[in-house]
Amino acid sequence: MxxxxxxxxxxxxxxxxxxxxxxxxxxxxxxxxxxxxxxxxxxxxxxxxxxxxxxxxxxxxxxxxxxxxxxxxxxxxxVARTYQNLQMFEDMSVLEVVMTGAHGLGRSGPIAAMLRLPSVRREEKVLETAARAMLDRVNVSEHLFWRDAVSLPYGLQRRVEIARALVAQPRLxxxxxxxxxxxxxxxxxxxQLISDLRATGxxxxxxxxxxxxxxxxxxxxxxxxxxxxxxxxxxxxxxxxxxxxxxxxxxxxxxx
Ligand SMILES: Nc1ncnc2c1ncn2[C@@H]1O[C@H](COP(=O)(O)OP(=O)(O)OP(=O)(O)O)[C@@H](O)[C@H]1O
Ligand SMILES: [Mg+2]
Known part of the structure; x- marks a missing residue:
């Protein structure tokens, strides 16, 4: 395996x-x-x-x-991957960028999403909670969550990008x-972060x-x-x- x-x-x-x-x-x-x-x-x-x-x-x-x-x-x-930069996430907050990592993995389809059905709102809430937890995991502090992601210093952008990949709960x-x-x-x-992630399997x-x-x-x-x-x-x-x-x-x- x-x-x-x-x-x-x-x-x-x-x-x-x-x-x-x-x-x-x-x-x-x-x-x-x-x-x-x-x-x-x-x-x-x-x-x-x-x-x-x-x-x-x-x-x-x-x-x-x-x-x-x-x-x-x-x-x-x-399987999840990271990219070299966050340019494709222009105009998104840090939290939104991380949430995109799990979009498409939820069970509600695009029509439910369009109609903003309760199931979708519940999923969004779950997603947001997961995104917050993941940002915390990679040491991005909460006061940055609503900042424009591309405006962050490079080192922080890298962490956000890793959180985005991890929120999908990949095994690879x-x-x-x-x-x-x-x-x-x-x-x-x-x-250290990569080493810690390896320790989780x-x-x-x-x-x-x-x-x-x-x-x-x-x-x-x-x-x-x-x-x-x-x-x-x-x-x-x-x-x-x-x-x-x-x-x-x-x-x-x-x-x-
Ligand atoms: N979409 C593409 N169309 C045409 N050629 C490409 C494309 N993507 C990559 N290449 C070419 O394929 C080769 C391998 O590129 P690749 O980006 O995979 O290298 P790399 O090992 O990641 O290099 P680096 O360390 O510079 O990132 C290069 O010659 C590159 O120009
Ligand atoms: Mg390359």
Whole structure:
């Protein structure tokens, strides 16, 4: 029962962004997916979250086939992801952004929602309570709940974004560069949060350029270059892998 990626391939006109990628992310562990800019990490995450369908290959989670399913169906299988920024939530309060994480998971359909039926209002209330609890969980204090989400400092936006993903109560969390733009203290707090989430049994797939965080936090590391898997192992194994050092780790200032 884990995330299994098998021979996953994505071609964009003339470019193979992900090329027969295979790996397993074990349940209740943090698996990091690393590699140079353009290696295909985000593309792999996007296939796992249903942003786009693979050209070929398969993705299963807890034995269920996710390959090619649309995002909302994948969400129902217990998968949530974060994005690099909150730009798509313009004009929403912090609380509203977090509540969007569970929309579509409620039982009332769009017509009930349009008519504002009591069942919907009850669901909204439950959702709001869950969103508040999740914001509390990621240490966003209540006086910020009604602030415009995009106006918050970057570190806080990151927490809001994680709360948005968690409110759907996922069993698999896909994180795309959660530490980008964070200062060292914020990065440490983020690592602690991810570690705490793992302790609750959550499976995490972490795309990240911050190697200190990756190597200290991850249980397993998967390395990609030009769309292909070049290595997989424990942080210690990866740090000692000559091919990985040449392709990625040896290069200073890999950017974010
Ligand atoms: N929608 C798209 N259409 C065409 N090409 C794309 C698309 N998305 C990504 N690519 C290309 O696919 C390759 C892999 O991109 P991807 O964003 O997955 O890399 P990445 O490993 O996440 O890089 P970074 O570390 O810079 O975020 C790149 O060459 C990129 O230009
Ligand atoms: Mg990326």
């Amino acid at each position: 884990s995330l299994r990626v098998e021979k996953l391939t994505k071609r964009f006109a003339g470019l193979t962004a992900v090329d027969e990628l295979s790996f397993v992310a074990q349940t209740g562990k943090v698996t990091a997916l690393i590699g140079p800019n353009g290696a295909g990490k985000t593309t792999a995450l996007s296939m796992a979250s249903g942003v786009f369908a693979p050209t070929s290959g398969s993705i299963t989670f807890e034995g269920k086939e996710l390959t090619g399913l649309p995002g909302h169906r994948i969400a129902r299988h217990g 969390l896909l994180l795309d560069e959660p530490a980008a733009g964070l200062n060292p203290t914020e990065t440490e707090e983020l690592a 959550l499976t995490v797939l972490l795309v990240e350029h911050d190697m200190e965080m990756v190597m200290s936090l991850s249980d397993a590391v998967v390395v990609m270059n030009f769309g292909k898997l070049i290595a997989a192992g424990t942080p210690a194994e990866i740090q000692a892998n000559q091919q990985v050092i040449e392709a990625y780790l040896g290069v200073e200032d890999v950017g974010a």
